[in-house]
Amino acid sequence: MAKKKAFSKIQCTVCKEVNYFTKKSKAAAEKKLEMKKFCKTCKKHTPHKEGRK
Numbered sequence: 001m002a003k004k005k006a007f008s009k010i011q012c013t014v015c016k017e018v019n020y021f022t023k024k025s026k027a028a029a030e031k032k033l034e035m036k037k038f039c040k041t042c043k044k045h046t047p048h049k050e051g052r053k
Contacts, residue, residue, distance in 0.1 A: 010022060
């Protein structure tokens with residue numbers, strides 16, 4: 001049986017809006033994901049972190 005990947009929400013650190021959803025491997029599930037993405041609410045590229053499940 002195939003292993004399921006962990007589901008996570010990606011949240012803007014400026015306005016706290018949830019903009020993206022992603023799946024990541026169980027091995028990478030220990031660390032919180034952080035990347036610079038475009039926020040529709042702020043209308044600019046801002047740092048996004050993994051939010052609560």
